[in-house]
Amino acid sequence: MSDVLELTSVSVVRGSKTLLDKVDWQVNDGERWVVLGPNGAGKTTLLQIAAARLHPSSGTAGILDETLGRVDVFELRPRIGFSSAALASHIPEHENVLNVVVTAAYGVTGRWQEGYERDDERRAFALLNDWGMGPLLNRTFASLSEGERKRVQIARALMTDPELLLLDEPGAGLDLGGREELVHRLAELAGDEDAPVMVLVTHHLEEVPPGFTHAMLLRDGGVVAAGPIEEVLTAEHLSTTFGVDLDVTENAGRYTATARR
Numbered sequence: 354m355s356d357v358l359e360l361t362s363v364s365v366v367r368g369s370k371t372l373l374d375k376v377d378w379q380v381n382d383g384e385r386w387v388v389l390g391p392n393g394a395g396k397t398t399l400l401q402i403a404a405a406r407l408h409p410s411s412g413t414a415g416i417l418d419e420t421l422g423r424v425d426v427f428e429l430r431p432r433i434g435f436s437s438a439a440l441a442s443h444i445p446e447h448e449n450v451l452n453v454v455v456t457a458a459y460g461v462t463g464r465w466q467e468g469y470e471r472d473d474e475r476r477a478f479a480l481l482n483d484w485g486m487g488p489l490l491n492r493t494f495a496s497l498s499e500g501e502r503k504r505v506q507i508a509r510a511l512m513t514d515p516e517l518l519l520l521d522e523p524g525a526g527l528d529l530g531g532r533e534e535l536v537h538r539l540a541e542l543a544g545d546e547d548a549p550v551m552v553l554v555t556h557h558l559e560e561v562p563p564g565f566t567h568a569m570l571l572r573d574g575g576v577v578a579a580g581p582i583e584e585v586l587t588a589e590h591l592s593t594t595f596g597v598d599l600d601v602t603e604n605a606g607r608y609t610a611t612a613r614r
């Protein structure tokens with residue numbers, strides 16, 4: 354079994370709809386993956402499996418040397434940092450920024466009567482500083498801009514010092530400046546050899562941070578291509594994935610796609 358993720362023939366079926374169709378995927382230590390595909394391709398479903406929040410209908414999902422269905426997911430989940438819009442929607446409106454991050458230590462949203470150590474708060478504060486959010490730690494999450502919220506969510510995902518970091522569309526809703534700031538910070542994280550293995554889901558090639566090593570392309574629940582990033586993010590594979598004839602350029606690790614006319 355691989356160190357981090359080993360999916361073998363994983364399918365997810367709901368009624369007559371196949372969300373994932375016999376997906377094989379291996380993610381090893383040190384790798385940084387981007388998962389791209391059009392709306393409805395199955396990206397979020399795939400990430401839910403990797404986050405131990407969804408079981409496959411068939412096939413096997415190995416996560417951090419455990420196998421879904423044979424492991425207590427409540428022990429596995431703290432080893433996985435996860436940032437997604439679904440999770441963010443559970444954060445109470447008046448929660449302050451520090452508490453959004455510190456509550457990850459208990460895997461809850463909304464600080465209540467859990468007993469946090471001084472070290473938990475120190476770590477949350479340090480992570481918020483790393484992500485440029487230190488000055489805003491007493492603000493409510495609801496009052497932040499979309500870009501600020503995204504950075505707080507990533508700080509939260511890193512709170513438990515995870516072995517695997519999953520980011521579902523962290524660039525969604527950001528303006529150009531916010532996106533570029535995020536891409537820059539994720540590129541820095543990707544270059545940090547102490548950082549966890551990362552999987553980032555996006556629709557947009559422009560959001561792929563330099564330093565990411567591997568890519569998977571999904572369409573209709575199936576894998577179009579997966580492997581080293583330079584072999585996967587080609588005009589041919591991306592055109593098949595998005596169903597549009599594309600020209601793809603790469604410059605210093607940044608990718609752009611435009612429709613061919």
Ligand SMILES: Nc1ncnc2c1ncn2[C@@H]1O[C@H](COP(=O)(O)OP(=O)(O)OP(=O)(O)O)[C@@H](O)[C@H]1O
Pocket residue numbers: 367368370371372390391392393394395396397398399556
């Ligand atoms: N419970 C369900 N029953 C039937 N279909 C479902 C169910 N849950 C999700 N789907 C469908 O499965 C497909 C894959 O959904 P998923 O959210 O994984 O796609 P995605 O690639 O993340 O899409 P997007 O980019 O739009 O967020 C979609 O067509 C969605 O409508």
